[in-house]
Amino acid sequence: MEQAMKTGLESWFQPLPDKQCPFCGHMLRQLTHTVASGETYLLGIYETCTCAAAQSEQAAAMAAKAEAERKRVEDTRASTVHALMAASGIRGRYASRTLQTYAVPPGDERALKVALNYVLKFEEQREKGMGLYLYGTCGVGKTHLAYGVAHALIEQLHSVICRSATDILLELRGQMDGTANGTEYETMLRYLTCDLLVIDDLGKQQVTDWSMAQLSTIFDGRCQDMLPVIVTTNYSDAELIERLALRSDKKTAASIVSRLHEMTYDVPMSGQDYRSR
Ligand SMILES: [Zn+2]
Structure with missing residues (x-):
C-alpha cells in the first residue's frame, strides 16, 4: 500500500471533528x-x-x-x-532645515516654487538627470532650500547625500592620507551613485589640480549616468570659473561649469538676475 507523503497538508482533505459556533x-x-x-x-x-x-x-x-x-x-x-x-550627512542644525521651515525671503517665492515642484516631479527629473543650480549672495537661504529638497526626497525613500564642496574634498583627501575612515574609492562610489547629490557652496573650496580632478570626476560621472545634482553657490559663472581655475586651467573650470548648467535648472535667489551680473 502506498504511503501518503507527509506534507503537513494531510488534514486538508480529511473530515474535521464537528464544531459549533461559540x-x-x-x-x-x-x-x-x-x-x-x-x-x-x-x-x-x-x-x-x-x-x-x-x-x-x-x-x-x-x-x-x-x-x-x-x-x-x-x-x-x-x-x-x-x-x-x-x-x-544631514545633521546638527541642518536636520531642521526642511521645506516646511523655510522662510521665503522677499523675491524668492519662485525659488521655493521650483524646489517644491522639483520634489513633486523628482522621478521625472531623475530620469532626465536634471538637478537645480541655486545661486545668489550669502545668507539668502540657498543651503536651507537645497537641504529642504534633500529632506523631502529622503522622506520619499531616495538616497541623498548633502555636503559642502570643501567637506567632500576634505573627506577624500583624508582617506587618501589614511587620516579619515573608509576608502576614497567607497566615498567616490557613494557620490557617484546616490539618487541625488547636493553640493553646497561650490567655489568656496580650496582649489588644486587634485580637487578640480575630484569634482570633475563627480560631475562627469553623474552626468553620464544621468543622476542629478543640486549645487549652491555664491558666485556667478564668470566668478566660479575664476575660482575653480586658480591654477589657470580655465578650460577645465569652464567645462565643469558648463556641464553643471546642462544638468540643472537655474534658480536665481534673492531676486538676482544672475546672467546680467
Ligand atoms: Zn454563530
Whole structure:
C-alpha cells in the first residue's frame, strides 16, 4: 500500500471533528474546494458563522491583521528613512532645515516654487538627470532650500547625500592620507551613485589640480549616468570659473561649469538676475 507523503497538508482533505459556533451554537460546515475536473476536496478549515457575533469577531481579526501589516510597513519605512538620513550627512542644525521651515525671503517665492515642484516631479527629473543650480549672495537661504529638497526626497525613500564642496574634498583627501575612515574609492562610489547629490557652496573650496580632478570626476560621472545634482553657490559663472581655475586651467573650470548648467535648472535667489551680473 502506498504511503501518503507527509506534507503537513494531510488534514486538508480529511473530515474535521464537528464544531459549533461559540457564539450561537450553529453547527459549522467544513469548507470544500471543487477542482476543474469536478472533484470536490474537503479543506482543513470551517466556514465563518453568519451570526453577528462571529462576523464581528472576524471583522476585528481582519482589522487587527491589516493594522499590524500597516504598522510593519510604517516601521520599515521609518527605519529606512532613518538609515537614509544617517547616510545623507544631514545633521546638527541642518536636520531642521526642511521645506516646511523655510522662510521665503522677499523675491524668492519662485525659488521655493521650483524646489517644491522639483520634489513633486523628482522621478521625472531623475530620469532626465536634471538637478537645480541655486545661486545668489550669502545668507539668502540657498543651503536651507537645497537641504529642504534633500529632506523631502529622503522622506520619499531616495538616497541623498548633502555636503559642502570643501567637506567632500576634505573627506577624500583624508582617506587618501589614511587620516579619515573608509576608502576614497567607497566615498567616490557613494557620490557617484546616490539618487541625488547636493553640493553646497561650490567655489568656496580650496582649489588644486587634485580637487578640480575630484569634482570633475563627480560631475562627469553623474552626468553620464544621468543622476542629478543640486549645487549652491555664491558666485556667478564668470566668478566660479575664476575660482575653480586658480591654477589657470580655465578650460577645465569652464567645462565643469558648463556641464553643471546642462544638468540643472537655474534658480536665481534673492531676486538676482544672475546672467546680467
Ligand atoms: Zn454563530
